Amino acid sequence: MKRIAILGSTGSIGQSTLSIVENFPERYSVASLAAGRNLNVALEQCRRWRPSVVSMADEALADTLKTRLAAAGITGIEVVHGTRGTIEVATLPDVDFVVSAIVGVSGLEATYAAVRAGKTVGLANKECLVAAGELIIAEAHRNNVALLPIDSEHNAIHQCMRGGRTEEVRQIWLTASGGPFRTKPLSEFANITVAEALKHPTWVMGRRITIDSATMLNKGLEIIEACRLFDLPPSQVKVTIHPQSTIHSLVEFIDGSILAQLSVTDMRLPILYALSYPERVASDLTFDMAKIGQLDFSPPDFERFPCLRLAYEAAEAGGNHCIALNAADEVAVAAFLQEQIPFVDIPRTIERVLELTPPGHPATIAEVLEQDQLAREVAHQSLGDQPQLQSFSRPFRQ
Amino acid sequence: MKRIAILGSTGSIGQSTLSIVENFPERYSVASLAAGRNLNVALEQCRRWRPSVVSMADEALADTLKTRLAAAGITGIEVVHGTRGTIEVATLPDVDFVVSAIVGVSGLEATYAAVRAGKTVGLANKECLVAAGELIIAEAHRNNVALLPIDSEHNAIHQCMRGGRTEEVRQIWLTASGGPFRTKPLSEFANITVAEALKHPTWVMGRRITIDSATMLNKGLEIIEACRLFDLPPSQVKVTIHPQSTIHSLVEFIDGSILAQLSVTDMRLPILYALSYPERVASDLTFDMAKIGQLDFSPPDFERFPCLRLAYEAAEAGGNHCIALNAADEVAVAAFLQEQIPFVDIPRTIERVLELTPPGHPATIAEVLEQDQLAREVAHQSLGDQPQLQSFSRPFRQ
Numbered sequence: 001m002k003r004i005a006i007l008g009s010t011g012s013i014g015q016s017t018l019s020i021v022e023n024f025p026e027r028y029s030v031a032s033l034a035a036g037r038n039l040n041v042a043l044e045q046c047r048r049w050r051p052s053v054v055s056m057a058d059e060a061l062a063d064t065l066k067t068r069l070a071a072a073g074i075t076g077i078e079v080v081h082g083t084r085g086t087i088e089v090a091t092l093p094d095v096d097f098v099v100s101a102i103v104g105v106s107g108l109e110a111t112y113a114a115v116r117a118g119k120t121v122g123l124a125n126k127e128c129l130v131a132a133g134e135l136i137i138a139e140a141h142r143n144n145v146a147l148l149p150i151d152s153e154h155n156a157i158h159q160c161m162r163g164g165r166t167e168e169v170r171q172i173w174l175t176a177s178g179g180p181f182r183t184k185p186l187s188e189f190a191n192i193t194v195a196e197a198l199k200h201p202t203w204v205m206g207r208r209i210t211i212d213s214a215t216m217l218n219k220g221l222e223i224i225e226a227c228r229l230f231d232l233p234p235s236q237v238k239v240t241i242h243p244q245s246t247i248h249s250l251v252e253f254i255d256g257s258i259l260a261q262l263s264v265t266d267m268r269l270p271i272l273y274a275l276s277y278p279e280r281v282a283s284d285l286t287f288d289m290a291k292i293g294q295l296d297f298s299p300p301d302f303e304r305f306p307c308l309r310l311a312y313e314a315a316e317a318g319g320n321h322c323i324a325l326n327a328a329d330e331v332a333v334a335a336f337l338q339e340q341i342p343f344v345d346i347p348r349t350i351e352r353v354l355e356l357t358p359p360g361h362p363a364t365i366a367e368v369l370e371q372d373q374l375a376r377e378v379a380h381q382s383l384g385d386q387p388q389l390q391s392f393s394r395p396f397r398q
Numbered sequence: 399m400k401r402i403a404i405l406g407s408t409g410s411i412g413q414s415t416l417s418i419v420e421n422f423p424e425r426y427s428v429a430s431l432a433a434g435r436n437l438n439v440a441l442e443q444c445r446r447w448r449p450s451v452v453s454m455a456d457e458a459l460a461d462t463l464k465t466r467l468a469a470a471g472i473t474g475i476e477v478v479h480g481t482r483g484t485i486e487v488a489t490l491p492d493v494d495f496v497v498s499a500i501v502g503v504s505g506l507e508a509t510y511a512a513v514r515a516g517k518t519v520g521l522a523n524k525e526c527l528v529a530a531g532e533l534i535i536a537e538a539h540r541n542n543v544a545l546l547p548i549d550s551e552h553n554a555i556h557q558c559m560r561g562g563r564t565e566e567v568r569q570i571w572l573t574a575s576g577g578p579f580r581t582k583p584l585s586e587f588a589n590i591t592v593a594e595a596l597k598h599p600t601w602v603m604g605r606r607i608t609i610d611s612a613t614m615l616n617k618g619l620e621i622i623e624a625c626r627l628f629d630l631p632p633s634q635v636k637v638t639i640h641p642q643s644t645i646h647s648l649v650e651f652i653d654g655s656i657l658a659q660l661s662v663t664d665m666r667l668p669i670l671y672a673l674s675y676p677e678r679v680a681s682d683l684t685f686d687m688a689k690i691g692q693l694d695f696s697p698p699d700f701e702r703f704p705c706l707r708l709a710y711e712a713a714e715a716g717g718n719h720c721i722a723l724n725a726a727d728e729v730a731v732a733a734f735l736q737e738q739i740p741f742v743d744i745p746r747t748i749e750r751v752l753e754l755t756p757p758g759h760p761a762t763i764a765e766v767l768e769q770d771q772l773a774r775e776v777a778h779q780s781l782g783d784q785p786q787l788q789s790f791s792r793p794f795r796q
Contacts, residue, residue: 164560254680255670255680259561260657261658262658263655264654269653273653
């Protein structure tokens with residue numbers, strides 16, 4: 001029986017994880033939950049799963065949850081809050097496996113604490129590897145902790161890696177759908193609207209990740225994650241455009257063999273893989289190889305998607321530049337979604353922030369958070385810097 | 399240093415194996431060769447590789463080779479002949495790895511002897527697994543001997559199998575190009591000419607295997623090989639039509655993940671994989687995943703390709719029926735190539751022979767060879783049995 005802590009239990013990955021626990025009660029149980037801000041779902045999860053500890057985003061929410069639990073006659077659940085609470089959830093002595101699925105930098109401290117406490121960690125939070133990858137990987141090595149990727153691309157790589165030893169890998173190939181603008185002429189990029197950018201061809205996702213998919217910054221973050229997770233230089237992490245998203249990624253070995261992983265596009269599969277690794281557990285997810293039809297592959301266009309180039313540069317520089325890439329993108333995407341800057345200014349903002357970022361490698365999570373804050377400030381300042389911005393963005397402003 | 403015996407050294411697989419030994423002299427050396435009937439190539443291979451033993455098909459060829467070696471001043475090579483000679487080549491005490499690449503049933507005895515002698519065997523000969531698979535696999539288990547497939551499909555499966563344990567496999571998928579008649583209407587099959595059937599879309603191969611590709615009996619034999627090699631019932635071995643032959647085959651695991659192997663279509667890759675297993679050795683074979691373009695997958699048509707159905711039936715029955723499938727096909731294909739029977743009579747002949755085959759499982763290689771002989775006789779008799787044959791084949795006969 002694996003006892004699971006879920007950081008981000010009310011989100012999509014958290015709920016998928018709970019649906020797996022539901023299906024395999026003989027294998028997995030819920031030890032503790034970090035539920036964030038959604039009180040109703042948190043209460044429901046407490047009722048159903050009876051975790052020993054649950055953490056809410058702040059003290060007020062924790063107090064309300066306590067009251068509601070008491071009113072519902074649910075006892076024996078310790079309610080904690082904040083970063084400290086999340087860390088408690090992640091490091092309880094009886095936890096075997098931590099699902100790290102809190103979106104953004106707020107999951108860093110608790111994930112790092114889980115690794116330090118020797119827990120096996122399933123990583124669904126991009127920031128853990130992009131912003132704090134060097135620290136977390138070093139700590140995982142030190143504690144001999146397994147980090148199992150819970151996203152389709154890196155999970156595919158993890159599976160394909162089993163076909164050889166690490167030193168037998170020539171390079172890896174991340175597949176990318178290419179997003180909604182894969183075939184759009186570069187000349188039309190200046191006029192891309194928010195509505196156009198939010199239409200992703202294959203996956204339904206949150207707003208930031210959908211825009212990141214349209215700029216391909218999303219794939220850029222995955223390049224950095226892959227470098228950290230599989231200990232590869234950026235030159236050994238390639239991207240191939242595969243609009244159908246059927247092959248989730250590939251590993252090319254030194255002898256010229258390439259292994260690929262395919263499956264239905266269902267997040268339960270990588271979660272189940274991570275929870276059950278090194279075993280595999282039978283699921284009802286199927287995929288008829290005789291009926292999948294056509295798969296296409298083509299090279300990525302670095303001119304149309306400058307975010308890819310920026311990500312390679314950040315991956316090469318490491319440390320502060322990876323933090324800045326992520327932070328600047330978050331700020332720029334928010335500005336785009338509020339129609340403050342045009343689509344093409346997302347990479348311009350990131351590039352400006354990267355240029356202004358001093359080289360360096362944070363030695364603690366606190367330093368990572370500090371760098372992240374700094375990069376966001378620079379990004380906000382940079383939003384006003386674009387020569388194009390004046391003329392373009394004025395009509396959208398109130 | 400692995401010392402290699404090559405059964406079938408003058409054939410295509412034999413020569414590819416020697417080109418690998420040439421490229422990796424620090425890893426592999428040639429211990430012994432079974433060279434068959436090609437005296438000139440045999441002499442050249444003796445000159446270049448100085449095997450300790452070389453075997454020719456018969457005594458006369460062996461005597462001529464001895465004379466030619468003496469004339470060339472090449473000493474220290476023992477020249478032997480026949481099945482006994484091939485067995486000596488395969489079982490020399492200093493041999494570590496045997497490449498079994500003699501086409502047809504004549505390689506069975508020596509391959510079986512190699513397994514009994516505890517040698518690791520690279521299998522490029524279909525008959526070893528189709529006709530004698532049950533015996534050879536049982537003997538391999540008894541002697542804890544690794545059998546490594548040297549053909550693109552089974553080699554791909556072997557690589558993908560590393561992604562999980564045997565009991566975690568849900569099913570495997572063999573890819574099939576579909577041959578030259580993949581899209582030809584069934585109504586036109588009666589008029590298929592030898593020249594049409596010999597045009598294979600992706601691979602350049604021998605005449606029998608090219609016709610087997612056109613009838614898809616080739617894939618049928620591979621289904622049986624896969625059942626034996628990976629200990630799977632026929633129901634767990636599926637076929638998907640993939641005209642580009644880029645993905646060489648796939649393994650589907652119980653959790654719903656599918657692993658696929660891709661590479662250039664170059665036989666040196668599976669040979670190198672088998673020779674170096676469990677390691678991988680760097681080669682200059684590359685494959686740009688960003689530039690492979692389009693891959694297609696569709697279900698096989700059992701009506702147009704009855705040989706597939708016959709192969710599943712033979713695989714299910716095992717023993718004598720697998721021997722009969724292979725033997726009847728060889729006779730029928732030879733008759734088609736000599737324009738004695740139409741294309742559509744190849745499966746009809748095989749079906750007739752399978753119907754006339756008594757159930758049974760040979761206990762020795764001698765019994766396998768006996769069953770093979772019997773099946774060939776029945777096949778020859780069946781060639782005249784076809785109701786269509788009279789009218790169709792007469793114009794072609796002399």
